[in-house]
Amino acid sequence: MKMVEKILARAGGRDRVSPGEIVVAEVDxxxxxxxxxxxxxxxxxxxxxxxxxxxDRVTVVFDHTFAPATEATADVLVHDRAWARRHGLNLxxxxxxxxxxxxxxxxxxxxxxVIVGSDSHTPVYGALxxxxxxxxxxxxxxxxxxxxxxxxxxxETVHVKIDGKLRPGTTVRDVALWLVGEIGEGGAVYKALQFxxxxxxTLTFWDRWLLPLITIDVGAKCxxxxxxxxxxxxxxxxxxxxxxxxxxxxxxxxxxxxxxDVSELAPQVACPPTVGNVHAxxxxxxxxxxxxxxxxxxxxxxxxxxxxxxxxxxxxxHPDVRFNLVPSSRQVFAQALKEGLVAELHDAGATxxxxxxxxxxxxxxxxxSAGERMISTHARNFPGRNGSSKAxxxxxxxxxxxxxxxxxxxxDPRELVAGEELATVAAGGEL
Amino acid sequence: MPVSxxxxxxxxxxxxxxxxxxxxxxxxxxxxxxxxxxxxxEDAHPGFAPGVRVGDVLVAGRHFGQSSGRAxxxxxxxxxxxxxxxxxxxxxxxxxxAFEIGLPILEIPHVRECVSDGDRVSVxxxxxxxxxxxxxxxxxxxxxxxxLLEMLRGGGLIPIAARLAGESS
Numbered sequence: 001m002k003m004v005e006k007i008l009a010r011a012g013g014r015d016r017v018s019p020g021e022i023v024v025a026e027v028d029x030x031x032x033x034x035x036x037x038x039x040x041x042x043x044x045x046x047x048x049x050x051x052x053x054x055x056d057r058v059t060v061v062f063d064h065t066f067a068p069a070t071e072a073t074a075d076v077l078v079h080d081r082a083w084a085r086r087h088g089l090n091l092x093x094x095x096x097x098x099x100x101x102x103x104x105x106x107x108x109x110x111x112x113x114v115i116v117g118s119d120s121h122t123p124v125y126g127a128l129x130x131x132x133x134x135x136x137x138x139x140x141x142x143x144x145x146x147x148x149x150x151x152x153x154x155x156e157t158v159h160v161k162i163d164g165k166l167r168p169g170t171t172v173r174d175v176a177l178w179l180v181g182e183i184g185e186g187g188a189v190y191k192a193l194q195f196x197x198x199x200x201x202t203l204t205f206w207d208r209w210l211l212p213l214i215t216i217d218v219g220a221k222c223x224x225x226x227x228x229x230x231x232x233x234x235x236x237x238x239x240x241x242x243x244x245x246x247x248x249x250x251x252x253x254x255x256x257x258x259x260x261d262v263s264e265l266a267p268q269v270a271c272p273p274t275v276g277n278v279h280a281x282x283x284x285x286x287x288x289x290x291x292x293x294x295x296x297x298x299x300x301x302x303x304x305x306x307x308x309x310x311x312x313x314x315x316x317x318h319p320d321v322r323f324n325l326v327p328s329s330r331q332v333f334a335q336a337l338k339e340g341l342v343a344e345l346h347d348a349g350a351t352x353x354x355x356x357x358x359x360x361x362x363x364x365x366x367x368x369s370a371g372e373r374m375i376s377t378h379a380r381n382f383p384g385r386n387g388s389s390k391a392x393x394x395x396x397x398x399x400x401x402x403x404x405x406x407x408x409x410x411x412d413p414r415e416l417v418a419g420e421e422l423a424t425v426a427a428g429g430e431l
Numbered sequence: 432m433p434v435s436x437x438x439x440x441x442x443x444x445x446x447x448x449x450x451x452x453x454x455x456x457x458x459x460x461x462x463x464x465x466x467x468x469x470x471x472x473e474d475a476h477p478g479f480a481p482g483v484r485v486g487d488v489l490v491a492g493r494h495f496g497q498s499s500g501r502a503x504x505x506x507x508x509x510x511x512x513x514x515x516x517x518x519x520x521x522x523x524x525x526x527x528x529a530f531e532i533g534l535p536i537l538e539i540p541h542v543r544e545c546v547s548d549g550d551r552v553s554v555x556x557x558x559x560x561x562x563x564x565x566x567x568x569x570x571x572x573x574x575x576x577x578x579l580l581e582m583l584r585g586g587g588l589i590p591i592a593a594r595l596a597g598e599s600s
Contacts, residue, residue, distance in 0.1 A: 120499050120524060122500075135524070145597065149597075153576070185519055216524075219497070362458075
């Protein structure tokens with residue numbers, strides 16, 4: 001059996017399962033942010049009203065809002081807070097960081113576990129070797145909260161084999177964006193994508209994170225990476241985590257394999273109107289921008305802040321660009337303080353925001369006026385998602401975002417790299 | 432409440448890759464449903480929310496309902512009164528949510544080649560087909576899993592959840 005089949009078989013109390021079957025499986029973790037906790041709690045209170053069976057498996061993170069800007073939002077947070085406390089759920093209030101980074105740092109997701117949430121980027125826990133997928137509020141309210149169970153259709157597995165060594169200026173984020181373009185939006189609907197190959201094996205945990213993150217954009221159900229020493233070392237670095245039993249697929253059990261080589265890959269940018277509209281950066285270089293941001297589900301990592309500092313040491317920030325930095329967690333902000341990056345980036349004219357999901361859907365920040373253009377590490381770029389539907393959002397690597405912030409226009413970061421060895425810039429202690 | 436698995440009405444045709452957060456924008460998710468419904472799909476088809484009638488059919492392109500998996504997108508579409516959503520393909524979270532909240536949907540590849548905005552169409556979910564009453568064309572879709580049809584007949588997930596979890600009936 002394949003890895004995802006083994007996880008679902010174990011969680012469903014079965015010896016084996018096959019793709020296409022419906023399985024009712026035990027759920028080890030439910031993760032919700034401020035918006036989904038509100039929507040789920042309303043359904044739960046109005047239509048279910050049972051006790052929560054395993055409150056310790058439910059984690060609520062206020063990440064879309066780092067501080068309420070309106071009375072209506074404040075009301076939502078008060079409601080969510082009271083509901084989470086009444087049921088004894090794990091609660092991380094405003095300022096803790098992005099939901100998935102907080103849940104990971106908190107050790108709530110582990111290899112071999114079944115994790116659900118209605119945030120569509122929930123599959124990112126596949127980076128730990130978990131089966132993780134987005135399901136809706138009625139699944140949470142009807143089955144997960146009262147019974148710690150959920151129904152799943154067992155997905156077909158596609159092995160996504162990535163080989164090659166990146167050239168200076170191209171990062172793992174570029175690989176992830178490029179894959180969305182290659183596979184296509186809806187190109188892997190209902191499938192489990194298992195990332196593997198020499199390229200994947202060499203990545204740090206937080207760089208691996210960027211691969212399962214994009215599975216939703218190609219329509220897949222989940223993305224997985226088999227746990228190895230990198231995974232174990234990362235888990236061992238956490239203050240605490242749930243106990244776990246890792247799951248591995250049977251060697252050689254491969255039905256479908258898509259192979260990619262990233263050796264010649266240029267930095268990539270996802271252009272409006274969708275994440276799948278991916279182009280090499282030189283095709284869009286020169287477009288003026290007014291905002292640049294490191295943040296979101298896959299941005300605001302310590303690696304991203306290191307790259308930004310590296311760029312701003314070589315070129316000053318353009319005066320007409322607002323360069324916003326949103327650490328993905330308090331741990332990242334603390335590490336940035338320790339490394340002197342906060343003072344350095346502040347002095348270079350960038351602005352730090354509280355750990356959160358940043359401009360995602362302009363809940364806290366990041367609304368755009370018609371004609372404005374932003375480049376960011378965010379995960380989405382649909383028109384109208386952040387303010388005006390006549391504004392444009394481009395998605396790129398931290399390096400491309402920072403390089404663009406220095407020129408006031410979308411910039412090929414290779415112009416700044418000029419032969420320097422970048423591989424060591426972002427690397428450092430795991431965090 | 433039981434859900435009708437057949438419908439007939441006007442077709443409202445929209446394009447490819449429409450995200451769930453364009454169906455209900457984030458700043459509206461906390462509003463009462465009556466207010467949310469007035470803005471459903473306002474960017475993709477401005478005439479839809481003001482003009483839709485009970486039993487109408489929303490016809491979409493590929494990967495309908497991508498992005499956020501919040502069920503409110505499906506609930507808002509159901510609240511417009513449409514009898515069915517037919518798309519060339521659905522994002523999986525939208526697909527799942529639709530059955531869980533009792534919104535009939537059907538996947539029919541190339542449906543837009545046979546249906547124009549404003550056509551009168553009828554859809555039979557169990558048979559998995561759409562008939563264009565204007566042209567007489569009948570097109571078959573992908574059959575729906577019996578488990579999901581059962582969920583629709585039961586009115587969605589919550590009424591059958593305890594039984595499904597093996598807790599009680």
